[in-house]
Amino acid sequence: MNNTASGAAPPRPVKLSCHGLWKVFGPNAAQFLAAHGGKVTSADLERAHMVGAVRNASIEVREGETFIIMGLSGSGKSTLVRCLSRLIEPTMGELTVDGQDLLTMTEAELIDIRRHKMGMVFQHFALLPHLNVLDNVAFPLMIQGVARKAREERAMQMIELVSLKGRERRFPAELSGGQQQRVGIARSLAVEPEIWFLDEPFSALDPLIRREMQAELIRLQNVLKKTIIFITHDFDEAIRLADRIAIMKDGEIIQIGRPEDLVSNPATDYVAKFTQDVNRARVLSAGGIMRQSSPAAASLRRVQAAQKVESFAAEIVESAQPFAVEDAAGRIVGEVMPRDVLDVLTGRGREPLRD
Incomplete structure (x- = not known):
């Protein structure tokens, strides 16, 4: 909902x-x-x-x-x-x-x-x-x-x-x-x-x-x-x-x-x-933990800003590479780092970096 x-x-x-x-x-x-x-x-x-x-x-x-x-x-x-x-x-x-x-x-x-x-x-x-x-x-x-x-x-x-x-x-x-x-x-x-x-x-x-x-x-x-x-x-x-x-x-x-x-x-x-x-991975979204996007973001695997962390946690941790975050219109709005996902999974967390 x-x-x-x-x-x-x-x-x-x-x-x-x-x-x-x-x-x-x-x-x-x-x-x-x-x-x-x-x-x-x-x-x-x-x-x-x-x-x-x-x-x-x-x-x-x-x-x-x-x-x-x-x-x-x-x-x-x-x-x-x-x-x-x-x-x-x-x-x-x-x-x-x-x-x-x-x-x-x-x-x-x-x-x-x-x-x-x-x-x-x-x-x-x-x-x-x-x-x-x-x-x-x-x-x-x-x-x-x-x-x-x-x-x-x-x-x-x-x-x-x-x-x-x-x-x-x-x-x-x-x-x-x-x-x-x-x-x-x-x-x-x-x-x-x-x-x-x-x-x-x-x-x-x-x-x-x-x-x-x-x-x-x-x-x-x-x-x-x-x-x-x-x-x-x-x-x-x-x-x-x-x-x-x-x-x-x-x-x-x-x-x-x-x-x-x-x-x-x-x-x-x-x-x-x-x-x-x-379970923070079930609640927090890619948009909620993303960082500012880098110039290389366009070449990265993408996830939707609304996607919950648990839906892509295994893939990003296994790849050890950041994922680009896109909005509903397909625009890149940030990046998610593997270590930030690990923070969510382990309960450490952090304040997300914003523009």
Whole structure:
């Protein structure tokens, strides 16, 4: 899902954004924040016996982007996502979807946008045990008042999309955990959401099934091009799925960037700890470790700037020769040295040299 090639297309439109968003639990929290001009410290909150679950959060999620929010338990990531969908009311800040102010919408408008623009998948599948797969997937369409024939046709399309055809008459108890999660995914897609919220959807699954579901999500995203906001505490999962990642701590967003940015340039020790055990060769690209090109670059073997180091590491180390790095248009933009690849493989690393 990562879009890291040089010379990429202009940024896509912003689909969902929040600015200066707060969620504070405690009596008269809104008045408390207003009295402080939205500038409150941890000490201020502690003295007032309040909890800042989300603190001054600002993000912009672009159309078709997979945006990961991650952090340890209690970091505020789930609360933030519930604020973004207004399942929880933010205490202060701005929140827009397609440029519309979500915080000023009436209850009826909010229900309509949730039913038609938003899909949600949670860690616990929440399937209705008395309904079979087909009826579980069709359930949100029934709530919308869609006729039975039309909703079942749509549900069958989603069941096929998540590779469950042939199991549509089974009940949840007859399915494996991974199959149940596929039903949850199909159900959330049945309403054709533009924005898809996934709150640790795979964390309860066994590692093998979890990896299969990650691959399934990548496949679905390549087909559907949804705007995805995905919560996880697993950095390996995040780097596999994300276009960009926001890392949270104590309700605050510490850093936002591409997986490669977070690994190469962590903003804090906290971010560095998240990335310290990651397979850097799987995350870092040729463009991320390249040096300035030499006059001889045109005669060298070439790699794409977006190629991950692991894809060419064996060849460059064996050749003991630099590789030229080219952008998406085929222009040489730098060189990768064998020793720099070895640094990545051994974890030594270095700050890349730039023009």
